[in-house]
Amino acid sequence: MVGKAEPVNGSVKSGSNQSIPATMQSPLKKSDLIPNLSLKTLKLKTKQQELLIRVSILCLVYVLAFITRLFSVLRYESMIHEFDPYFNYRTTLFLTEKGFYEFWNWFDSESWYPLGRIIGGTLYPGLMVTAAIIYWLLRFLRFAIHIREVCVLTAPFFASNTTLVAYFFGKEVWDSGAGLVAAALIAICPGYISRSVAGSYDNEGVAIFALLLTFYLFVKAVNTGSLAWALASAFAYFYMVSAWGGYVFIINLIPLYVLVLLITGRYSMRLYVAYNSMYVLGMLLAMQIRFVGFQHVQSGEHMAAMGVFFLLQVFFFLDWVKHLLSDTKLFQAFLRITVTTAIGVGAIALGVGMASGYISPWTGRFYSLLDPTYAKDHIPIIASVSEHQPTAWSSFMFDFHILLFLFPAGLYFCFKRLSDATIFIVMYGLTSMYFAGVMVRLILVATPAVCLISAIAVSATIKNLTLVARAKSKVTQTGSVRGSSSSKGSSKPFQRNGAIALLLGAFYLLSKYATHCTWVTSEAYSSPSIVLAARGAHGNRVIFDDYREAYFWLRKNTPPDAKVMSWWDYGYQITAMGNRTVIVDNNTWNNTHIATVGRAMSSYEDEAYEIMRSLDVDYVLVVFGGVTGYSSDDINKFLWMVRIGGGVFPVIKEPDYLVNGEYRVDKGAAPKMLNCLMYKLSYYRFGELTTEYGKPPGYDRARGVEIGNKDIKLEYLEEAFTTSNWIVRIYKVKPPNNRW
Amino acid sequence: MRSKPESQTFTASMEPLSSGSVDPIFHLLRIVPFSFLRPPKLRLKLPTLTLPSPMTVYALVLLTYFMVVSGIVYDVIVEPPGIGSTQDRATGSVRPVVFLPGRVNGQYIVEGLSSGFMFVLGGVGIILMDLALDRNRARSVKVSYATAGISFVVIAYVMSMLFIRIKIPAYLS
Numbered sequence: 066m067v068g069k070a071e072p073v074n075g076s077v078k079s080g081s082n083q084s085i086p087a088t089m090q091s092p093l094k095k096s097d098l099i100p101n102l103s104l105k106t107l108k109l110k111t112k113q114q115e116l117l118i119r120v121s122i123l124c125l126v127y128v129l130a131f132i133t134r135l136f137s138v139l140r141y142e143s144m145i146h147e148f149d150p151y152f153n154y155r156t157t158l159f160l161t162e163k164g165f166y167e168f169w170n171w172f173d174s175e176s177w178y179p180l181g182r183i184i185g186g187t188l189y190p191g192l193m194v195t196a197a198i199i200y201w202l203l204r205f206l207r208f209a210i211h212i213r214e215v216c217v218l219t220a221p222f223f224a225s226n227t228t229l230v231a232y233f234f235g236k237e238v239w240d241s242g243a244g245l246v247a248a249a250l251i252a253i254c255p256g257y258i259s260r261s262v263a264g265s266y267d268n269e270g271v272a273i274f275a276l277l278l279t280f281y282l283f284v285k286a287v288n289t290g291s292l293a294w295a296l297a298s299a300f301a302y303f304y305m306v307s308a309w310g311g312y313v314f315i316i317n318l319i320p321l322y323v324l325v326l327l328i329t330g331r332y333s334m335r336l337y338v339a340y341n342s343m344y345v346l347g348m349l350l351a352m353q354i355r356f357v358g359f360q361h362v363q364s365g366e367h368m369a370a371m372g373v374f375f376l377l378q379v380f381f382f383l384d385w386v387k388h389l390l391s392d393t394k395l396f397q398a399f400l401r402i403t404v405t406t407a408i409g410v411g412a413i414a415l416g417v418g419m420a421s422g423y424i425s426p427w428t429g430r431f432y433s434l435l436d437p438t439y440a441k442d443h444i445p446i447i448a449s450v451s452e453h454q455p456t457a458w459s460s461f462m463f464d465f466h467i468l469l470f471l472f473p474a475g476l477y478f479c480f481k482r483l484s485d486a487t488i489f490i491v492m493y494g495l496t497s498m499y500f501a502g503v504m505v506r507l508i509l510v511a512t513p514a515v516c517l518i519s520a521i522a523v524s525a526t527i528k529n530l531t532l533v534a535r536a537k538s539k540v541t542q543t544g545s546v547r548g549s550s551s552s553k554g555s556s557k558p559f560q561r562n563g564a565i566a567l568l569l570g571a572f573y574l575l576s577k578y579a580t581h582c583t584w585v586t587s588e589a590y591s592s593p594s595i596v597l598a599a600r601g602a603h604g605n606r607v608i609f610d611d612y613r614e615a616y617f618w619l620r621k622n623t624p625p626d627a628k629v630m631s632w633w634d635y636g637y638q639i640t641a642m643g644n645r646t647v648i649v650d651n652n653t654w655n656n657t658h659i660a661t662v663g664r665a666m667s668s669y670e671d672e673a674y675e676i677m678r679s680l681d682v683d684y685v686l687v688v689f690g691g692v693t694g695y696s697s698d699d700i701n702k703f704l705w706m707v708r709i710g711g712g713v714f715p716v717i718k719e720p721d722y723l724v725n726g727e728y729r730v731d732k733g734a735a736p737k738m739l740n741c742l743m744y745k746l747s748y749y750r751f752g753e754l755t756t757e758y759g760k761p762p763g764y765d766r767a768r769g770v771e772i773g774n775k776d777i778k779l780e781y782l783e784e785a786f787t788t789s790n791w792i793v794r795i796y797k798v799k800p801p802n803n804r805w
Numbered sequence: 806m807r808s809k810p811e812s813q814t815f816t817a818s819m820e821p822l823s824s825g826s827v828d829p830i831f832h833l834l835r836i837v838p839f840s841f842l843r844p845p846k847l848r849l850k851l852p853t854l855t856l857p858s859p860m861t862v863y864a865l866v867l868l869t870y871f872m873v874v875s876g877i878v879y880d881v882i883v884e885p886p887g888i889g890s891t892q893d894r895a896t897g898s899v900r901p902v903v904f905l906p907g908r909v910n911g912q913y914i915v916e917g918l919s920s921g922f923m924f925v926l927g928g929v930g931i932i933l934m935d936l937a938l939d940r941n942r943a944r945s946v947k948v949s950y951a952t953a954g955i956s957f958v959v960i961a962y963v964m965s966m967l968f969i970r971i972k973i974p975a976y977l978s
Contacts, residue, residue, distance in 0.1 A: 329856060398827050437878050455879040457912035458920040459972050462965065469874060470961060473867055473928030477935070480863040495866060502873040505910055526931060529938050567934075567955070574962065584977055589909075 122245050123232060127225045130252035133583065134221040134262045136591035141608075143217045143264070146593040148634060148651050150266035151641035154216050156184060157193040157266075161200055161212050168193070169355075175646045176636060177658065178628050178681065186355040187654065191308030192271050195219065220261040220270030227274045228252045231513060234281040237288065238486045239521045242528065247520035253582040256464035256512035259590045269509055272309030277513050279305050279315055280493065283343055284486050290335030295342035302343065303350035306357055313366050313431060314500075314510060319343070320373035322492050331485060332380055344374050365419070365426045372411060379407045437503050449705040452506040461501075463589070464508050466581045467574055471519035472498075478525045479518065494518050527571060533564035595638065597695060597792075609693060612638065615686070615793035618786050619643035623684060630677060631686035632666070632699055632706065633659055639686065648680055656713065663710030666743045667703070667717050673742040674781040677798050684785060685796045689747045692756050692791040694766035700747050701767065704728060731770040739774040746796055749777050749784060754791075867925065875921030880914050887914045904972045920968055923961045930957030 109117065137146070145154050160168040169190075174181045199222075200215045228248040235244030251257060260269040282298035285291075306312045323340050326332065348361045348370075361367045383403060390396045418424035426432075433440035437455060440448045461469060476494065479487040497511035536557070592598070597609040619629065620643050628646045629639055636650020649659050665676040677685070690698035699706075704719070711717040721737040722728070730738065738744060752763040752775025763772045785797040826832065879885075889902035905911045933954030937947045970976050 395827065402828070437882050441882060454910060455876070455882050457876045457879045457910050458874060458917045459912060459969065460910045461874055461876075462920065462969050463909055463973075467927075467962070469924040469965075470927030470931065470958070473870055473925060474931035474935075476866060476870075477863060477928075477932045480859045480866075483859055491866075495869070498870065498873055502876070502878045522931060526935065529935060533938065563951075581977070588975075 119241065119245065123229065123248060126228050126232075126245075126248045126252045129249075130225040130228045131221045133253055133586055134224060134258060136262070136587050137593050138217065138263045140591070141593055141596055143214055144593060144595070145213070145216060145266050146262070146264040146595060147267075148594075148637050150216075150264070152637040152651065153192055153266050153268070154213065155637075155641040156188065157196050157216055158212055160193050160197045165194075176640055176650045176652075177655065178646045178648055180655065180658065182652065182654075187652070189268055189306075189308055189310065189354070189356060191275070191304060191306075192219070192266070192268050194307070195223075195271055196266075216266045217264050220265055220267070221263050223271050223274045224252070224257065224261045227257075227277055227513070230274065230277045230281055231516065234277060234284070235517055235520055237281065237284055238490050238517065239524060243517075243520045243524035246523045247517045250468065250520055250523075250578075251513060251516040253579060253586075254465070254468070254512050254516055255582050255585040255590060256508045256515070258582070258586050259464065260509050262586075262591055264593055268309040269311075272305060272311060273509065273513065275301060275305035275308050276311070276315065276510070280489070283319060283339060284489050286339035286343065287336055287485050287489075290333070290338050292338060292342055295339045296346060298339075299343045299346035299350060302347040303353075306347075306351040307354050310430075311510060312351075314497075316347075316361075316367055316370050318493060318496055320370045321496070322489050323373050323377065325488060325492060326485065327376070327380060329488070331488075332384075336485075337377060337381055340377060341374070344370060363424060364428075365424050366428070366431055368415065368418075368424060372415075375411065376407070379403065434500055434503055434507075449702075449709070453504050456502050456505045456508065460505055460508065463585060464512070465515060467578045468515050468519040471522040472515050474526070475518035475520070475522035478521050490514065490517055490521075523571070523575070527568065530564045530568050530571070534561055534568065536561070597693075599693070609695075609790050609792060611788035611790050611792035613642065614788045615786065615795060616642035618788075619645055619684070619686075619795065622786070627683040628681050629684045629686055630662060630665070630680065630682040632662065632688075632702060634702070635686060635688070645684075648682065656709070660710045660713035663706035664714050664717055666699075666706050667710055667722070667741050669737075669740055670742055670745060670779065670781055674798070677781075678801070682798050685746060685782065685798065687743065687746045687794050687796075689751075689791055689794055690767040691747070691751060691765040691772075692754065695792060696767050698747075698767060698792075699743060700730065700765075703743050706743070729770070730765060730768055730772055732773040734773045744774070745777050745779060746782070746794060748772050748774070749779060749794070749796075751791075752776065867928070871921050871925045874924050876912050876917040879912060880917065883911075885911070885913050888916075889913050904968070906972070909973065916968070916972075920965065923964045923968070926957050927961030927965070930954045930959075930961060933957065 145151055156168070156171075159171065169185045171184045172181060173184045176182050196212070196216050196219050199219065200210075200212050203210060203215070228251055231251045232241075232244040232248040235241075235247035237244075257273060260267060261273070279298055279301040282294055282301050286294035286298055302312070302315060305315060319340070323336065326336055351357050351361055352359060362371070383400060386399060387396050390399070415424070419426070427435070429440065429444045433444070433453075440453070465472075472494070476491060479491050494511070494514035494517075497507070497514045501508045501511035595612045597611075599607050599609070601607045616638060619627075619639065623645060625644075626646070628648065629643070630648045631639065633649040633651055633653055636647045636652075639645060639647050640650065649655075649662050653659060661676060661680070665673040665680075668676070688695075688698045689700065690696060691700075704722070707717055707719050707722055711719055722735050722741075724733055724735050729735075730744070748763075748765075751765075751772065755762045756764050756766050761771050763775045764770075765772050779796070781799055782796040783799060784794070786795040788794075885905070889905060890899050891902050892898070893900050903913065904916050905913050931954065933950045935954075936942075937951035937954060939947070942950075
């Protein structure tokens with residue numbers, strides 16, 4: 066390239082390039098060739114430089130998204146966190162061992178004794194199938210790793226993939242600069258990290274990737290009008306339906322978006338092709354998941370999509386008729402008739418469907434999103450989950466930091482430059498922010514929208530600032546005559562310095578965002594929940610591994626067909642790690658069964674014994690935090706047991722357990738509280754234990770009081786096992802006495 | 806008489822719809838009540854619905870954002886007091902507590918509203934900075950927009966950091 070100078074090439078452009086090697090040709094020796102080669106070949110054109118920068122940024126962001134989620138793996142070990150992931154892990158294990166057909170038709174008799182659970186028909190298989198495919202792929206490549214490692218690292222892997230999708234989405238909505246910023250923001254945003262750390266093997270880890278992919282492909286389809294992109298978005302929607310119950314958000318947001326486009330007069334053939342293909346194929350594919358079944362045509366939550374589908378057909382029909390008729394007056398009359406008829410027929414069909422019961426009304430879970438006060442009054446199980454509480458400002462700040470400032474600014478930029486794609490992202494952002502305000506858990510769904518819109522704000526602002534910062538060199542070339550006419554003529558250096566200062570300020574804010582995100586990830590969202598850590602007296606870290614100790618004891622020291630009764634929080638963990646049958650678990654599909662357990666826990670010991678005999682219970686497991694000060698124990702959850710039990714069995718009344726509306730466990734507590742089964746099981750032999758220096762024996766560190774009833778005698782149960790820090794306590798139910 | 810039907814048919818063939826005669830309900834109404842009732846001459850017009858401008862919609866959106874981010878749903882459901890109070894141990898007087906301590910997901914009403922206001926202020930600051938770069942304004946207006954924008958962003962960021970430090974004492978440590 067350097068040595069051979071081809072002077073005869075003709076074009077003027079290459080002339081300047083050719084002249085340089087021509088002059089250097091003469092003193093050329095072999096030793097000169099190599100440094101000249103490296104300099105010349107490394108000199109890329111601007112487009113290639115830009116591509117290199119973009120690709121390297123995306124690679125760095127990909128790696129960053131993965132490694133920032135690894136805190137708990139490095140601090141503790143590679144294990145599954147929390148409660149729900151244990152069920153997912155158990156089902157994935159079953160899938161890899163027995164194969165897909167056994168998994169799809171699995172009836173599990175080890176949970177919800179004696180009812181059992183049809184697992185194949187009541188779960189979302191996307192996550193398990195994804196992990197199993199990755200596992201089989203790695204095994205095919207002869208990497209012999211355990212399925213648990215694959216399960217632990219699935220969520221960070223998909224988080225990295227989400228950053229790539231966010232880049233393409235940002236490029237589609239605004240430009241590639243916004244895409245890069247969106248990828249970087251979403252890689253470390255705590256709102257997303259909270260549900261996708263390594264070890265959090267839950268549906269959301271995969272579902273957010275599927276959600277963003279569906280939205281990206283649909284917006285691409287609307288922008289291009291291509292059938293291929295629309296069908297691709299239908300397949301992405303199928304993946305989302307298989308992964309998470311939150312797909313209802315997609316099937317309601319996209320019709321709402323189409324409706325807004327129709328209202329703002331942006332109907333076009335592209336929209337028609339995109340929505341129709343996506344809806345029809347997506348609906349058909351979604352019906353393949355047994356848990357979803359025919360809900361797309363039968364459930365009230367999916368009716369909006371169908372209504373918009375028919376409305377689009379009406380629009381297309383009207384457009385066609387308008388094209389055929391040359392007469393506007395005739396067309397106006399026709400328009401009025403058609404629209405009235407269509408709306409009338411639609412309303413009648415909807416009315417008939419709902420009245421006959423074919424179209425079921427909105428389920429409580431989703432209805433409580435529209436009317437947040439509904440769950441508090443009617444469905445205590447939904448209201449009791451801490452993740453379902455409404456959001457306070459500090460949760461927003463914790464999960465979003467400066468994105469909360471950039472979000473309204475980004476909305477402003479979107480409103481300034483309205484297009485089909487920006488209307489979509491605005492709607493996604495607004496609806497998801499409202500839902501995030503209703504339920505803390507849904508901050509996760511809002512995170513991609515907030516990151517994208519904030520990226521638009523960042524990108525647009527930085528572009529403006531760099532334009533101002535670079536304006537000087539352009540103006541001086543055109544001459545100083547122009548300078549006086551432009552309004553920034555006289556104070557150009559000030560403006561340029563101001564812009565540079567503002568750029569530095571923007572980078573400072575973004576670096577504070579990165580610091581905040583890393584701190585939040587490390588302190589708040591990387592705890593496995595099954596292993597507790599605390600600071601000892603000398604600042605050293607103390608680890609409480611009581612849960613796993615108890616489950617291992619259950620696994621090794623109880624008969625294989627033993628049935629364990631506990632509150633539903635621990636059901637999944639007991640079946641997965643203890644390998645024993647449970648009465649109720651986290652699926653909470655049968656409220657009456659849970660209420661039976663709640664009633665047993667809140668009754669006196671003899672009544673509870675009757676209930677336990679009827680359920681064939683062999684062991685009872687309670688969680689107690691009085692010795693360690695652990696605040697998420699069963700005594701703190703007890704009132705929910707009373708409420709849920711009292712919701713089905715009116716013999717359990719909440720005021721019986723309260724004193725003047727206050728919940729107490731000390732001497733002034735209600736007598737029913739001091740003698741119920743939960744109290745006895747939690748505080749058995751606790752009255753002899755001194756927990757803290759200077760406090761009397763029987764001082765409960767989680768409630769901060771000395772317990773009221775220290776002399777507890779158990780008649781029908783006996784203590785089987787208490788873990789080393791008294792966190793988990795297991796009792797054996799004694800068989801009935803011989804008659805004589 | 807002959808020319809009239811001709812002209813009528815002639816006009817009829819030229820313009821088959823005379824005042825919307827395709828509509829069957831119109832014809833029905835023409836016969837049943839309005840052959841003997843005479844409608845009065847009114848000067849009413851159907852209100853034409855025009856879509857609001859993007860910036861009007863944006864103003865509404867900003868207001869909704871302020872309410873959501875201040876935790877209004879939390880306020881409606883959990884019904885916390887407007888401002889908390891604690892009793893001073895030594896003197897026994899009741900002192901107000903602005904920030905609910907101890908939990909990340911809990912607030913009093915006033916603290917939610919003030920934090921929401923700070924967030925919106927930051928957003929408005931960035932918008933003002935963008936408006937300052939608009940070419941079609943007087944220079945003094947641009948300068949005032951720019952200073953206002955920068956000061957809003959700085960104030961909003963500093964106050965938000967202060968609020969979160971008060972609320973969560975262990976923040977960034």
